[in-house]
Amino acid sequence: MVAIKINTRRMNVLLIEGFLLGLATGPVCIGYCSPVLIPLLTGRSDKQKYFAKSVGILLQFLGGRLVGYLLIGLACGVLGEKIVKISHSTFSSIALLLCGILLIFNFFNKQLLDGSKSGCHPLVKHFSGWTQIVAFGFLTGINLCPPFLAAMTSAALLGSVGKSVLYFLAFFLATALFFPPIILFSKFAQKKTFQQIAHLSMIMTGSWFILKSSFQLIILAYTK
Amino acid sequence: MKAYNLRLNHIRANLYKKETLIAVFFGIVFFIVSFLPRLGDLKDGKLSTLLACITFPILNSYLLYKMMSTGKINTYRRIFFSIYALVFVLSFLSSAFIERGHMYATDRSALFSNIPICHIVMPVIAPSMFLNGTISFPGEIGFTLELMFLMIVIATVFGKSFCSWGCFFGGQDDFFAGLRKKPIKKLLNVNNLVRIFPYAFLFFLVIHSFATMVATFCFYFCPFKATTEMPEINSIYRVISTLIFMIVFVVFIIVIPYLYKKRSFCSLICPLGTTLNFFNKITLLKIDINKSKCINHLELKGHCTLCIQSCPILAVDLDSIQNGKMLSNCNFCTSCIEDCPTGAISLGIKGVNFNNSNSPFYDWKTSASKIKKYAADLIDPGIVFPFILLAFSTTLSTNNLLSIIDAFSKLLK
Numbered sequence: 069m070v071a072i073k074i075n076t077r078r079m080n081v082l083l084i085e086g087f088l089l090g091l092a093t094g095p096v097c098i099g100y101c102s103p104v105l106i107p108l109l110t111g112r113s114d115k116q117k118y119f120a121k122s123v124g125i126l127l128q129f130l131g132g133r134l135v136g137y138l139l140i141g142l143a144c145g146v147l148g149e150k151i152v153k154i155s156h157s158t159f160s161s162i163a164l165l166l167c168g169i170l171l172i173f174n175f176f177n178k179q180l181l182d183g184s185k186s187g188c189h190p191l192v193k194h195f196s197g198w199t200q201i202v203a204f205g206f207l208t209g210i211n212l213c214p215p216f217l218a219a220m221t222s223a224a225l226l227g228s229v230g231k232s233v234l235y236f237l238a239f240f241l242a243t244a245l246f247f248p249p250i251i252l253f254s255k256f257a258q259k260k261t262f263q264q265i266a267h268l269s270m271i272m273t274g275s276w277f278i279l280k281s282s283f284q285l286i287i288l289a290y291t292k
Numbered sequence: 293m294k295a296y297n298l299r300l301n302h303i304r305a306n307l308y309k310k311e312t313l314i315a316v317f318f319g320i321v322f323f324i325v326s327f328l329p330r331l332g333d334l335k336d337g338k339l340s341t342l343l344a345c346i347t348f349p350i351l352n353s354y355l356l357y358k359m360m361s362t363g364k365i366n367t368y369r370r371i372f373f374s375i376y377a378l379v380f381v382l383s384f385l386s387s388a389f390i391e392r393g394h395m396y397a398t399d400r401s402a403l404f405s406n407i408p409i410c411h412i413v414m415p416v417i418a419p420s421m422f423l424n425g426t427i428s429f430p431g432e433i434g435f436t437l438e439l440m441f442l443m444i445v446i447a448t449v450f451g452k453s454f455c456s457w458g459c460f461f462g463g464q465d466d467f468f469a470g471l472r473k474k475p476i477k478k479l480l481n482v483n484n485l486v487r488i489f490p491y492a493f494l495f496f497l498v499i500h501s502f503a504t505m506v507a508t509f510c511f512y513f514c515p516f517k518a519t520t521e522m523p524e525i526n527s528i529y530r531v532i533s534t535l536i537f538m539i540v541f542v543v544f545i546i547v548i549p550y551l552y553k554k555r556s557f558c559s560l561i562c563p564l565g566t567t568l569n570f571f572n573k574i575t576l577l578k579i580d581i582n583k584s585k586c587i588n589h590l591e592l593k594g595h596c597t598l599c600i601q602s603c604p605i606l607a608v609d610l611d612s613i614q615n616g617k618m619l620s621n622c623n624f625c626t627s628c629i630e631d632c633p634t635g636a637i638s639l640g641i642k643g644v645n646f647n648n649s650n651s652p653f654y655d656w657k658t659s660a661s662k663i664k665k666y667a668a669d670l671i672d673p674g675i676v677f678p679f680i681l682l683a684f685s686t687t688l689s690t691n692n693l694l695s696i697i698d699a700f701s702k703l704l705k
Binding site (some may be wrong): 096099100101102103106167264265266267268269272273276283287 | 484485488489491492493495496499502503504505528529532647669
């Protein structure tokens with residue numbers, strides 16, 4: 069009976085519900101993304117147009133997140149209630165591991181955001197700039213934090229691919245509202261000390277993600 | 293040796309003539325701050341309270357007397373600080389054993405918020421507390437707020453001096469840093485990476501704690517779990533975190549401080565210590581380097597550097613000597629003042645020049661009137677500063693000692 073009611077829910081109600089969930093849980097989303105996004109904004113050595121560039125980085129990051137959200141929305145719509153049976157811990161751990169590797173990768177490619185690629189490994193040349201930031205957004209987007217799991221549960225019960233994707237779109241729009249204040253951190257990008265601090269914290273975060281996710285995956289494999 | 297005697301003479305001649313009388317006066321104040329909160333128990337005739345209340349006032353006034361009479365403020369501060377840390381550890385462990393029968397912080401105690409809030413972790417949990425209204429520490433939110441407010445007040449007035457005079461954890465690595473006479477290697481030029489490491493680590497801890505709603509420092513990095521309360525080992529995660537605690541404790545509290553005579557935990561890892569660096573910008577306290585007295589400025593550059601070697605937290609380097617002031621991470625331990633052979637380094641208050649002949653303070657010091665001389669001594673930062681911080685620590689130490697005595701008396705019963 070409940071499932072039928074959810075399935076026949078009107079579109080605007082659905083959008084409002086997704087949006088409200090995003091508004092309610094936005095600070096937590098910020099928390100999950102900030103360890104990656106803040107070092108990206110502050111750890112730059114470019115001196116000019118830092119504010120405009122920060123907006124660009126944020127948009128690229130949010131673009132990556134949007135792709136991640138829509139894909140999960142699509143998966144929820146296609147798989148329905150079956151998605152609940154997929155091991156969230158394994159999925160999150162893999163996303164965290166990839167994000168950690170990417171952070172370390174970014175650390176060793178300090179010229180990434182300057183546009184200068186001289187002296188880099190060929191792999192870095194092909195995978196740098198906006199593609200890497202979008203990848204960061206995507207990986208943090210599909211990292212299943214508690215609000216995201218709440219949205220997944222609601223979307224999985226909708227029973228429609230379109231509705232599920234729309235639900236996630238509304239959820240994304242609301243959570244994205246919390247991100248612009250983070251641009252204030254780009255102010256610090258002008259100071260060399262802050263760039264160094266951001267770079268160092270980036271490698272700490274990356275190492276931590278890799279260690280944590282590796283342990284999680286080992287424990288998950290061991291307990292199965 | 294000659295320079296050392298010169299320094300002692302300088303101190304004795306200028307500052308500490310009436311040290312005994314001043315120490316007695318401050319000792320009385322120590323007694324008052326120690327006795328007053330426990331008057332009720334004393335009226336009931338509790339011998340343990342009386343014993344606890346007289347121990348630290350006597351010890352601290354004696355140490356204050358020695359600080360004044362010898363000028364070795366840091367040496368006696370270190371003795372006090374190590375005892376202070378030891379008493380804290382003993383009181384914590386004895387209380388834990390009496391209450392629970394073991395030193396583990398159980399999941400049950402975490403669930404019911406029975407774990408006392410730790411000041412070290414406050415900067416890490418503050419962002420989520422103020423932005424999300426939640427506390428990522430199994431402690432009481434009201435008490436956390438009170439402690440935070442108290443810490444802000446102390447840091448505003450005394451800067452980072454809490455780390456060398458008031459923190460009952462700091463005494464642990466300070467003790468090991470003071471054991472050797474000479475370090476295995478003199479650290480004169482420290483890599484910039486070491487300078488920015490504490491800020492990067494704090495940044496990492498704050499955003500992670502905010503993100504995961506877990507006090508990341510407490511759960512994975514705190515070395516003092518080894519001497520206070522270990523988490524209950526009931527999962528593979530706890531095994532890993534316990535291993536990390538032990539490694540951080542051995543490396544940063546024992547090995548590096550002992551070998552290099554540097555307080556590596558306090559200067560590199562402690563989140564509170566790094567946060568208090570910012571308060572050094574607003575506090576009125578300062579440590580001055582008088583360039584006209586400094587050997588490095590007497591065209592003998594590189595021949596002295598005793599202040600750089602003696603500083604346990606890397607707060608002075610050749611550039612800071614050139615600028616005539618300490619770096620922002622100075623915690624006013626006064627080791628540089630004690631080791632400077634020419635008395636070029638002194639504790640002062642921003643905007644006040646105590647040695648300027650135009651200042652009223654200088655008039656008092658050189659006055660023929662004994663009362664004015666005493667008054668000048670009583671407001672001298674070199675005396676008032678240790679006194680206030682010792683008074684603060686006396687009350688805490690008395691509490692700790694009381695809990696040790698209570699625990700032992702319970703055990704004996």
